[in-house]
Amino acid sequence: MTGELHTERVRSRTVRLTVNGVRHHVRVDTRTSLLDTLRERLGLTGAKKGCDHGECGTCTVLVAGRRVYSCLTLTVALDGAEVTTVEGLAAGGEPHPLQRAFLAHRAVGCGYCTPGQLCAAVGVLAEADAGVPSAVTPDPAEPPALDLAEIRERMSGNLCRCGCYGRIAAAIAEVAR
Amino acid sequence: MRPFDYERPWNIDAALAAVRDTPGAMYLGGGTNLIDLMRLGVLAPELLVDVSRLPFDRVEETGDGGLVIGAAVRSADLASHLGVRRRYPVLAQAALSVGSAQIRNMGTVAGNLLQRTRCAYFTDVTKPCNKREPGSGCPAVDGVHRNLAVVGYSPSCVATHPSDLAVAFAALDAVVRIEGATGPRRVPITAFYRDPGDDPRQDTVLEHADLITGIEVPPAGAAAHSAYRKVCDRTSFAFAVVSVAVVLEVTAGAVRDCRIALGGVAPKPWRAERAEEVLYGADATEENFARAARTEPAGARPLRDNGYKVPLVRNLLTRTLIDLAKKGA
Ligand SMILES: Cc1cc2nc3c(=O)[nH]c(=O)nc-3n(C[C@@H](O)[C@@H](O)[C@H](O)COP(=O)(O)OP(=O)(O)OC[C@H]3O[C@@H](n4cnc5c(N)ncnc54)[C@H](O)[C@@H]3O)c2cc1C
Ligand code: SF4
Ligand code: FES
Ligand code: FES
Numbered sequence: 213m214t215g216e217l218h219t220e221r222v223r224s225r226t227v228r229l230t231v232n233g234v235r236h237h238v239r240v241d242t243r244t245s246l247l248d249t250l251r252e253r254l255g256l257t258g259a260k261k262g263c264d265h266g267e268c269g270t271c272t273v274l275v276a277g278r279r280v281y282s283c284l285t286l287t288v289a290l291d292g293a294e295v296t297t298v299e300g301l302a303a304g305g306e307p308h309p310l311q312r313a314f315l316a317h318r319a320v321g322c323g324y325c326t327p328g329q330l331c332a333a334v335g336v337l338a339e340a341d342a343g344v345p346s347a348v349t350p351d352p353a354e355p356p357a358l359d360l361a362e363i364r365e366r367m368s369g370n371l372c373r374c375g376c377y378g379r380i381a382a383a384i385a386e387v388a389r
Numbered sequence: 390m391r392p393f394d395y396e397r398p399w400n401i402d403a404a405l406a407a408v409r410d411t412p413g414a415m416y417l418g419g420g421t422n423l424i425d426l427m428r429l430g431v432l433a434p435e436l437l438v439d440v441s442r443l444p445f446d447r448v449e450e451t452g453d454g455g456l457v458i459g460a461a462v463r464s465a466d467l468a469s470h471l472g473v474r475r476r477y478p479v480l481a482q483a484a485l486s487v488g489s490a491q492i493r494n495m496g497t498v499a500g501n502l503l504q505r506t507r508c509a510y511f512t513d514v515t516k517p518c519n520k521r522e523p524g525s526g527c528p529a530v531d532g533v534h535r536n537l538a539v540v541g542y543s544p545s546c547v548a549t550h551p552s553d554l555a556v557a558f559a560a561l562d563a564v565v566r567i568e569g570a571t572g573p574r575r576v577p578i579t580a581f582y583r584d585p586g587d588d589p590r591q592d593t594v595l596e597h598a599d600l601i602t603g604i605e606v607p608p609a610g611a612a613a614h615s616a617y618r619k620v621c622d623r624t625s626f627a628f629a630v631v632s633v634a635v636v637l638e639v640t641a642g643a644v645r646d647c648r649i650a651l652g653g654v655a656p657k658p659w660r661a662e663r664a665e666e667v668l669y670g671a672d673a674t675e676e677n678f679a680r681a682a683r684t685e686p687a688g689a690r691p692l693r694d695n696g697y698k699v700p701l702v703r704n705l706l707t708r709t710l711i712d713l714a715k716k717g718a
Contacts, residue, residue, distance in 0.1 A: 219403055221396040221436065242395040242437070245424075265425050266492065278465075278494045284424045285495070288395045289417070289439055335490060344469045347485040347625065368625035369489020 227291045231256065232300025240287045247271045247282035250297060258298035258327040262371075269370030272328035272335075273297045279335030281369075298327035301334065310334065313383035321374025329370050333384045336366045340388070358388035390427050397439040401568055401600065407438045409570060409598040416440045416600060418461065418500030421492055426505060430514045431521060441497060445602050448473065454608035457566070460499035460601045464554070465490065467498060477606065479615035479634050483557035486619045489626045499601035502555050502565070502581070503593065506548035506656075507628055509533055519545045520589045535694045536630065540686040541655035546589030547692060550582060550657055551628045557617050559650035559658035560634035563606045569599040578604075582657030592656070610646055613638040614716045618709050619652070620701060629653040631702040635709050639673040639717040651702055654686045663687040664706070673717075678710035679703075 226239045231254060238253050247264075250256040250273070262270035264283045271283040274296040301308040310333050313319075320326050340358050348365045349356045356362055363381045372380065395417075398404040408414040413435035417423060420441075426432040445459035448470045456472060467473055468484035487493050487501065510516040510528050517525035529537055529547050537547045558578045565576045581593050595601075609615075615636040621627035632652035638645040647668045649661035667681040682703040689699050 219396050219398045219407070221394045221407075223392060223394050225395070242393055243390045264428065266421055266488075269489070269491065272491060279491050280495050281421075281491045284419075284421050286395070286417075286420060286424065286437075289397070289420075289441070332491070335494075339465075339490065342469075344465060345474065345481070345485060346490075347482070349485075365625055366490055369491045 222288070225288050225291070227287055229287075229290060229293060229295055231295045232297060238287070242286065242288045244287045245283050246273065246275075246285040246287050246290060246295070249287040250282060250295075256297050256299050259331075260324055260327060262325070262328075267371075268325075268328075269332060270325050270328040272331045272370060274331055274334060277338060279332050296331070296334075298330050301330060308334070309387045310337075310384065313386045314380070317379045317383040317386070319376050319379035319383045321372070321376050325370060325372045325374075325376075329367070329372065329380055332367055332370045333380075333387075336363065336384060337388060339366070358385065360385055363388070390430075391433040391435075393427075393434055394436045395439065396436065397442070401443060401445075401602065404438050404440050404443060405568060405570075405598055405600055407436070408600070411436045412597070414438055414598075416499075418497035419463065419495035421488070421496045422500060422504040426512070429512050431505075431512055440499075440600065451605075451608075456606045458498055458604045458606065460566075460603055461497045464488075464493035464496050464498070464501065467554075468493065476609040477557075477561065477615065479560055479617045479636060480554070480557045480606070482617035483553045483619075483632075483634065486617065486629075486632075487553050498554060498604060501552050502558075502578075502601065502604075503595070504552060505592065507551045508537060508548040511548065520548060520585075523588055523590055530692070533694075534692045536628075536653075537692065537695060538656060539654050539691040539695055539698050540689045541584065541657065541659060543585040543587070543589070545587055546585040546656070548585070548589070548656060549653055550592065550655070551653075552658075553617070553619065553629060553632065553652065555582070556629075556632055556650045556652035556658040557634045558604060558606070559660055560615070560636050560648045561606050561609075562648065563604050565601060566603040566605060567595065567599050568602050569596060573602075575605070578658070579660050585656050589656075610636075610638050612640060612717065613646060614713045616709055616713055618705055620705060631698050631705060633702065633706045633709050634658075635706070635713060637710060637713040637717065639714050642673055644668045644671050644673050644677075649685075649706065651686055651706070654689070654698060654702055659686055661685045661687070661706070668710075673714045675707075675711055678714070679707045682706040682710070
């Protein structure tokens with residue numbers, strides 16, 4: 213193997229993360245998920261561990277503005293990344309419009325899924341703005357309009373054991389209007 | 390999860406070298422399948438070589454109207470690409486049917502093709518499974534196999550391959566670009582997956598350190614219409630029970646071109662050659678579409694609890710052909 217092909221091989225690493233605008237240096241084992249880093253190392257317990265297998269959505273956060281499952285994301289692969297969690301949605305002490313709408317529509321039951329739902333909903337609005345289609349977007353692609361069918365499809369990666377789906381969709385629809 | 394090393398090389402050569410020189414090394418894409426299987430104890434690589442940000446992360450137009458889809462393109466970006474949406478609806482629709490928006494934001498095209506079966510015994514390390522532990526047996530043959538194969542399987546393994554993209558690529562005659570120890574090579578997607586035979590360990594023809602760099606999609610016929618349809622146990626965020634990918638060109642009431650692949654029925658995307666033969670040159674009528682669909686999946690031998698897949702996939706195919714022919718008319 214030639215020298216210049218050699219890249220650093222690590223079993224633990226200090227990763228630079230900007231979380232909700234705050235810079236962190238955190239040393240992690242390669243096995244650590246972003247979810248565990250947020251909850252156990254940075255004290256950000258908003259994102260929840262539901263399944264740890266990418267099947268429920270409670271761990272949803274935004275990395276570089278894109279919604280992902282933090283349980284299946286390795287922290288070691290995120291050096292330099294910008295992460296937004298539910299704790300970072302409110303700006304200047306004011307709740308995010310989605311947070312207000314969730315309350316107004318009583319879209320919160322036990323609340324366990326809510327941080328993931330909110331981050332996913334932020335992703336829905338951003339993706340629709342960027343013209344990302346969904347499985348129910350009519351062809352050929354016009355800029356997608358966020359009606360209830362679109363919102364339900366785009367939010368299908370977030371389960372709610374309390375069954376608040378109708379209210380969650382209504383809350384997002386209000387903000388999307 | 391067993392401890393492992395992590396490395397993120399800056400170019401393809403470095404990635405190849407890193408995996409080639411470490412027998413227990415694996416490439417890492419978005420991690421949506423690999424990290425899950427590592428957490429379940431099904432896989433325990435000693436080194437992950439992260440290829441998710443190598444410069445094969447774009448959809449490129451070839452001069453002749455085709456596309457090369459970079460290995461690290463995320464499903465969401467594939468589905469959003471205008472050339473894909475306009476010229477290859479079958480591919481855009483397959484990409485939009487993958488998992489959830491979060492899975493599509495994370496998962497790469499190469500990782501999608503190389504994800505492992507969802508057979509419940511494969512992911513449960515307390516159970517025997519020939520794919521995981523050769524010679525340990527296949528409990529699915531007499532056990533839970535409602536969602537497994539009806540064709541193309543062997544007594545050693547009756548698993549299906551769960552990829553949606555592979556089914557669309559099969560109907561498009563796509564070609565997988567591979568970089569390996571012996572240099573670059575190209576393998577048609579229809580020859581990419583292995584039959585399980587006596588040893589179902591390897592799902593594909595890839596060797597250790599083989600790196601997928603992209604998928605070539607040939608030019609779409611100007612008059613062709615295409616679609617991907619998927620039946621699931623729930624409306625969204627679920628793997629296919631069965632699926633169909635169809636490219637159909639109808640001129641003057643007759644079928645000029647027709648390429649069909651079935652998903653959820655076999656260890657690989659199942660190219661429906663029998664149905665294609667029936668349809669070539671035939672009048673584009675509902676009767677002919679139904680007649681063609683009845684020939685598939687050719688050679689099907691359903692297991693005790695999955696016979697329902699045969700009429701299901703035939704009906705889905707008939708309906709998809711009818712709808713596409715209407716578009717062309
Ligand atoms: C809850 C859930 C639902 C899902 N639903 C669907 C669905 O409906 N349809 C569907 O098709 N899929 C589904 N998936 C599977 C999902 O994992 C894939 O869609 C995804 O695209 C895999 O890509 P990845 O980049 O995350 O792969 P990874 O997990 O990173 O890798 C998968 C495999 O590919 C190998 N690999 C990655 N890149 C390369 C490369 N360039 N060259 C060689 N080898 C490489 C890895 O070594 C590994 O073996 C689902 C997954 C989850 C967790
Ligand atoms: S069907 Fe294949 S993957 Fe499933 S238990 Fe049998 S050998 Fe394992
Ligand atoms: S905890 Fe990540 S999807 Fe369930
Ligand atoms: S509010 Fe209880 S799980 Fe959704």
